[in-house]
Amino acid sequence: MVTATLPSSASCPPITSLRSEALLEWLDEHGQPAFRAKQIRGWLARGAPSFEAMHDLPAGLRADLAAGFRLSSLEPVAESSADRGLTTKLLYRLDGAFTVESVTMRYPRRTTLCISSQVGCPIGCPFCATGQGKFGRNLKAHEILDQALDASRRLAPAGKRLSHVVFMGMGEPMANYAAVVESVRLLADPDLLGISPRRVVVSTAGLVPRIAQLAEEKLPVTLAISLHAARDELRDYLVPINRRYPLGELVAAARDFARTTGRRVSYEWVVLAGVNDSDRDADELGRLLDPYLSHVNLIPWNPVDDTEFKGPSRNSLTRFADRIRSRGLNVTVRDTRGREADAACGQLRARAMRAEPTLAGNAIADSEGSSFDA
Ligand code: SAH
Numbered sequence: 049m050v051t052a053t054l055p056s057s058a059s060c061p062p063i064t065s066l067r068s069e070a071l072l073e074w075l076d077e078h079g080q081p082a083f084r085a086k087q088i089r090g091w092l093a094r095g096a097p098s099f100e101a102m103h104d105l106p107a108g109l110r111a112d113l114a115a116g117f118r119l120s121s122l123e124p125v126a127e128s129s130a131d132r133g134l135t136t137k138l139l140y141r142l143d144g145a146f147t148v149e150s151v152t153m154r155y156p157r158r159t160t161l162c163i164s165s166q167v168g169c170p171i172g173c174p175f176c177a178t179g180q181g182k183f184g185r186n187l188k189a190h191e192i193l194d195q196a197l198d199a200s201r202r203l204a205p206a207g208k209r210l211s212h213v214v215f216m217g218m219g220e221p222m223a224n225y226a227a228v229v230e231s232v233r234l235l236a237d238p239d240l241l242g243i244s245p246r247r248v249v250v251s252t253a254g255l256v257p258r259i260a261q262l263a264e265e266k267l268p269v270t271l272a273i274s275l276h277a278a279r280d281e282l283r284d285y286l287v288p289i290n291r292r293y294p295l296g297e298l299v300a301a302a303r304d305f306a307r308t309t310g311r312r313v314s315y316e317w318v319v320l321a322g323v324n325d326s327d328r329d330a331d332e333l334g335r336l337l338d339p340y341l342s343h344v345n346l347i348p349w350n351p352v353d354d355t356e357f358k359g360p361s362r363n364s365l366t367r368f369a370d371r372i373r374s375r376g377l378n379v380t381v382r383d384t385r386g387r388e389a390d391a392a393c394g395q396l397r398a399r400a401m402r403a404e405p406t407l408a409g410n411a412i413a414d415s416e417g418s419s420f421d422a
C-alpha cells in the first residue's frame with residue numbers, strides 16, 4: 049500500500065540543523081538559559097509532534113521556536129507497511145525536493161531503523177533498485193538524524209523506542225563519510241536518542257580508504273561489507289567499485305578494521321540464483337575470509353523491477369549456507385522482512401516515482417558533487 053500526502057512550504061531551517069553552540073546562541077539571543085537546549089532535545093527524542101507540545105517550555109519560547117524553525121528537515125510523502133504493521137517504510141521529501149526512504153522493523157526485543165545516507169547511489173550495483181536510479185546528493189548529518197527522530201516520533205504512541213540503526217537504506221555511507229560519522233555521533237547523543245554506536249551497523253560496498261579511516265574514529269560501530277562475490281571477475285560486475293578497490297585490498301582493510309577495533313566484521317551476500325550461489329562461490333568465500341574475524345549474512349535477493357536477476361529457492365539457499373558453514377565460517381540467513389513494503393533499498397521510491405514522477409526531485413542544482421568523495 050502506498051499513500052501520498054501533499055507537501056507544505058519549507059521556509060524556516062529545521063531545528064536539528066543547528067549545532068549545539070548555535071542553539072545556545074539562539075537561546076541566549078532570546079533571553080533563555082542554556083538548559084532549555086537539553087529540554088528541547090529531550091522533546092525531539094521523545095517524539096513531540098510540535099513545538100507547541102513542549103509544555104514545560106515557556107509559551108513565549110514555544111512561539112519563538114515555531115516562528116523560527118521547523119521540527120524536521122523531512123516531509124513524509126508516502127508510507128507503506130508489511131508484516132502486519134511490524135515493518136513500515138517511509139518516503140520523505142528533503143529540502144531541495146529530492147526524496148529518500150527509511151524502514152522501521154519491529155521485533156520482540158528491539159526496533160531497528162534502516163536509514164538512508166544519500167539520494168540515489170553513485171556505485172550502481174545492477175541488482176539494486178537504488179543503484180538503477182540517478183545519483184542525487186549526499187544527505188546532511190541532520191537529515192540522517194531526522195529519519196531516526198521521525199521513526200521515534202511514530203513509535204512513541206505505542207510506547208516503543210528505536211534501539212538499533214543500520215545504514216542499509218539508500219546510498220553508500222562511506223561515500224558521504226563526514227556526514228555519516230557526524231550522524232552516528234548525533235544518534236549517540238544522550239540528550240537525543242542515546243543510540244550507542246554498538247547498536248549501529250555501517251554497511252559499505254567497499255571504499256577501502258574510508259574503512260581505514262573509520263577504524264581510527266573510536267566509534268565502536270559494526271562494519272558490514274557488501275561482498276556478494278569472492279572473485280574479482282564477478283564482483284567487478286556485481287559491485288562496480290571493486291574495479292577500483294579489488295577483493296584483496298578490501299578484505300585486508302576489513303581485517304585491519306577488525307584488529308584495530310576488536311569488532312568482528314559482518315559480510316553481506318545478496319544471493320542471486322545462478323549468479324553467486326554455486327559450490328564454487330561458497331568455496332571461494334571460505335578461502336577468502338578468516339573465520340575468527342568474520343560473520344557472513346546471506347540475504348535472499350528482493351526482486352527489483354526491470355532486472356534479470358532471480359532470488360534463490362529455499363533449498364538452494366540452505367545448501368549454499370551449509371556449504372559455507374562447512375568451510376568453517378559463521379553464517380546467518382537474513383529474514384525477508386518487509387517484502388510487501390518494497391523494503392529493499394530504493395524500492396518504495398522507485399514505485400512512488402512511477403506513480404508520481406515529481407517525487408524524483410528536480411533540484412539538480414542542489415546536488416553536491418556528482419560522485420563519491422573516496
Ligand atoms: N550501499 C551500501 C549500503 C546500502 S545497501 C551497501 O551496498 O552496503 C544495503 C544492503 O542491501 C547491501 O548489502 C546491498 O547489497 C543490499 N541490497 C541491495 N539491493 C537489494 C535487493 N534487491 N535485495 C536484497 N538486498 C539488496
Ligand code: SF4
Pocket residue numbers: 169170171172173176177178179180217218219220253274393
Ligand atoms: Fe549503492 Fe549499496 Fe545499492 Fe550498491 S547495493 S547501488 S552500493 S546502495
